[in-house]
Amino acid sequence: MRGGLERPGGILAIAGPTASGKTELAIRVAEELDGEVISADAFAVYRGLDAGTAKPRAEELSRVPHHLIDIKDPADFYSAGEFAETARRIANDILARGRLPILCGGTGFYVRAFFDGLFVGPKRDTALRGALKVIEEKRGAPHLHRMLRLLDPVAGDAVSENDWARSMRYLEIAFTTGRRPSRLFVEAPGERWERPSVKVYLALPRPTLYERIECRFKGSMVSALPNEVRGLLARGVSPAAPSFAAIGYRETVELLAGRLSESEWEEEVLRATRHFAKRQETWFRKEVGLITLRADAPDLLERTCRHALALFS
Numbered sequence: 001m002r003g004g005l006e007r008p009g010g011i012l013a014i015a016g017p018t019a020s021g022k023t024e025l026a027i028r029v030a031e032e033l034d035g036e037v038i039s040a041d042a043f044a045v046y047r048g049l050d051a052g053t054a055k056p057r058a059e060e061l062s063r064v065p066h067h068l069i070d071i072k073d074p075a076d077f078y079s080a081g082e083f084a085e086t087a088r089r090i091a092n093d094i095l096a097r098g099r100l101p102i103l104c105g106g107t108g109f110y111v112r113a114f115f116d117g118l119f120v121g122p123k124r125d126t127a128l129r130g131a132l133k134v135i136e137e138k139r140g141a142p143h144l145h146r147m148l149r150l151l152d153p154v155a156g157d158a159v160s161e162n163d164w165a166r167s168m169r170y171l172e173i174a175f176t177t178g179r180r181p182s183r184l185f186v187e188a189p190g191e192r193w194e195r196p197s198v199k200v201y202l203a204l205p206r207p208t209l210y211e212r213i214e215c216r217f218k219g220s221m222v223s224a225l226p227n228e229v230r231g232l233l234a235r236g237v238s239p240a241a242p243s244f245a246a247i248g249y250r251e252t253v254e255l256l257a258g259r260l261s262e263s264e265w266e267e268e269v270l271r272a273t274r275h276f277a278k279r280q281e282t283w284f285r286k287e288v289g290l291i292t293l294r295a296d297a298p299d300l301l302e303r304t305c306r307h308a309l310a311l312f313s
Helices: 022-033 058-063 080-096 108-116 126-139 141-151 153-157 164-177 181-187 206-234 249-256 262-285 300-312
Strands: 011-015 035-039 100-105 197-203 290-294
Touching: 011 022, 011 108, 011 300, 022 035, 022 058, 022 100, 022 300, 035 080, 080 100, 080 108, 100 108, 108 262, 126 141, 126 164, 141 153, 141 164, 153 181, 153 262, 164 181, 197 300, 206 249, 206 262, 249 262, 290 300
Parallel strands: 011 100, 011 197, 035 100, 197 290
Antiparallel strands: none
16 A cells, blocks of 8 residues: 555554554554554563563564564563653654654553653652652552542553552652642643654444453463463562553462462453553543544554555655
8 A cells, every 4th residue: 555655754643442453453554554563552561571461462573563562671660751752763763764653552641741742850759769669568559549649630540550660750759849740741741742643542332342351351361361470470570560560460469379269360350451441541532633433443444544644745
């Protein structure tokens, strides 16, 4: 399909909730329009986290070039700011090669940071972070998340309840500046994406989406995730590592430790995934400039490509 088109001048973004089919659509569009995929997923960056992150499989990765996948060790911290800066540089490099960059992912805060910029926060406060870490160790990551939601509900919506590292950072910003992080992100966003863009959002009726989530869990995660987590723990990865904030990982630690039965584990992971998908829908509903398409439409690829052609004129 690419034949005869001008060089692209901007980026295509494909966003949506988990299990909406973003990865496959991004790959197919890249094949049609000579593109490369940039992952906008907070946990696909971690090496060794495969089963629970819906990371593209080896066969999918071989079809088109992918970026920002398997670039971090599980113990490393990865921020929206680092993502946005790196992803914008990669996107400009792809455009310089005459190809179409395709930003693909469901981490809404990362997508927003890429396009709208991100507030450059204060330096880390060692004493404050130490105190917050004590709270996390005694009362758990969800307690830090509840603290954040009380101080800044908008920032709380951008963070998983198990993601203590990001909850801690936003609390640190709130306590050291006396301001809500979400307001600071709006008032002083930093570098933005200034070139053209087309943003596609994949939507599904919630019952259909929940059915897809359950099918994916029972089809791939239920058998692979315990072995994957067992291997990560054997390599010395701590259950408190930032990567283990991904849905399913800390629940699986509890399963392996015997603190959850298999049925309880399945329900916990499914409940957390459904809740995450609902939060993603809520987040993207507030975003502007999105072209909403039904994820199960038979002409989804054709319609997405048609919208993306605006970037070639």
